[in-house]
Amino acid sequence: MPDDTMGGLSVRRERALAALADVPREPGAKKADPILVADDVKRQFGGLLAVDVDHVEIQRGSITALIGPNGAGKTTFFNLLTGFDRANNGSWSFNGRSLHGTPPYRVARIGMVRTFQLTKALSKLTVIENMRLGATGQRGESFWRAMFPALWRSQEDDITERAEDLLRRFKLDTKRDDFAGSLSGGQRKLLEMARALMVQPELVMLDEPMAGVNPALTESLLEHVKDLREQGMTVLFVEHDMDMVRDIADWVIVMGQGKILAEGPPEAVMSDHKVIDAYLGAHHDQSLAELEEQLEGGALAEEVAAELGQEGAAADDEAPTAKADTTPPGTTEDEAPTTTEGDGAQTADVTAEAAGAARNNGDDKGGR
Ligand SMILES: Nc1ncnc2c1ncn2[C@@H]1O[C@H](COP(=O)(O)OP(=O)(O)OP(=O)(O)O)[C@@H](O)[C@H]1O
Numbered sequence: 001m002p003d004d005t006m007g008g009l010s011v012r013r014e015r016a017l018a019a020l021a022d023v024p025r026e027p028g029a030k031k032a033d034p035i036l037v038a039d040d041v042k043r044q045f046g047g048l049l050a051v052d053v054d055h056v057e058i059q060r061g062s063i064t065a066l067i068g069p070n071g072a073g074k075t076t077f078f079n080l081l082t083g084f085d086r087a088n089n090g091s092w093s094f095n096g097r098s099l100h101g102t103p104p105y106r107v108a109r110i111g112m113v114r115t116f117q118l119t120k121a122l123s124k125l126t127v128i129e130n131m132r133l134g135a136t137g138q139r140g141e142s143f144w145r146a147m148f149p150a151l152w153r154s155q156e157d158d159i160t161e162r163a164e165d166l167l168r169r170f171k172l173d174t175k176r177d178d179f180a181g182s183l184s185g186g187q188r189k190l191l192e193m194a195r196a197l198m199v200q201p202e203l204v205m206l207d208e209p210m211a212g213v214n215p216a217l218t219e220s221l222l223e224h225v226k227d228l229r230e231q232g233m234t235v236l237f238v239e240h241d242m243d244m245v246r247d248i249a250d251w252v253i254v255m256g257q258g259k260i261l262a263e264g265p266p267e268a269v270m271s272d273h274k275v276i277d278a279y280l281g282a283h284h285d286q287s288l289a290e291l292e293e294q295l296e297g298g299a300l301a302e303e304v305a306a307e308l309g310q311e312g313a314a315a316d317d318e319a320p321t322a323k324a325d326t327t328p329p330g331t332t333e334d335e336a337p338t339t340t341e342g343d344g345a346q347t348a349d350v351t352a353e354a355a356g357a358a359r360n361n362g363d364d365k366g367g368r
C-alpha cells in the first residue's frame, strides 16, 4: 500500500480527521458516516450494570480508541457487539445492518472482527493452521464443497496464499509451522491480528493490542494498526497506554461504569475533567496545572495515603492506592490504579494512565 502523505499526515488520516472535525465533542455524538451504531445497549451481571451505553457511533475509516479505567465495561461492550455475549437490551448495526443476536462467526463474515485482551491463538495448532482457521466460514458451504471440489480446492489455495501473505507482512513467516503455543506474547498478539484479517474485514476491533507486548515489538504493532486505516479499514481499539492513544487515535471515546462519559480528539479528551475523574476520582475542581503541581510535589500521593490511613486500609506491605471512586465493584485489588509512583516529569494528563498501568504490567508478566 503506498504511503501517500499530505503535510506529514497520510491522506487516509487527513480524511479521517476531516470527517471528525465538526463532530460535537460530547458522548454519543453523531458521525458523518458511521460504520457502527449502537443504541441503549445494556448488560447486567447480577446487581452490576457492566454496560449501559445510550448511543455511540464509530466513524468509518478512522482509528477510534475506547478508553476507561479497569472494569469500565470496554471488553464486555466488545463482547456484546461481536456476539460473544448477549445483551439484556439494545440494538446495534454494522453498515446499517442489525447485528442483534448474530453469532460471532457471522459477525466476522460480514466484516467485523475483534481480537481478545487475552490472546486466543490455539496453542496446539501451528501458526499457519491458526491463520487458516481465521478464514473459516469465509465462503463456501458444505453443499458447494461436495458439488464442486475443484472450486473448493481453489478456495483452499487462496486461503493459504492469503495466510502466507499476512504472515510475511506481520513477520511471522519464519514461524509458519511452529506451534502457536511457542510464540512470545507479542508474537501471539501479531498472530491474532493477522488471523483477524483473514476475513478481509471492514471493521477491526482490538482489545488491548499492546498489553503484554515486549517493547521491541510495540513499534511494529503500532505501525500495523495504523496500516489497517491506510488500507481503508476502520479500527476501534481498547487501550490503557495513553501514548499509543495519542499517537494513533483520530478520535477517543471514554467509558466509565458502563457508560460513555466523553468523546473527542485525543488531546481534548485527555484533558477533560470528566475523564480525569473517571480515572482518579474527585479532583475535578482543579486545573490540570494544579494537578500537575500536586503530582510533582507528591501532594496527591500524600493525600491518597492520608485517606487510606484514615480508613485504616493501608497495610504495611501494600502501596497506597488511589483507586478511582468510580471503579465499579468486581475490579480486583491488583488492578487498582496507583498514583504513588507518579513521576514528576510526567504531564498531568498522563496521570490517567495510572489506571491502566497496573493492569498492563500484570499482562506484561504473563505475556513474555
Ligand atoms: N462474565 C462476567 N460475570 C460477572 N461480572 C463480569 C463478567 N464479565 C465482566 N464482569 C464485570 O463487568 C465489569 C466490566 O468488565 P470489563 O471486563 O468489561 O471491563 P474492562 O473495561 O474491559 O476492564 P479492563 O480495562 O480491566 O480490561 C467489571 O466489573 C467486571 O468484573
Ligand SMILES: [Mg+2]
Pocket (backbone or CB within 6 Å): 074, 075, 076, 117
Ligand atoms: Mg477489558
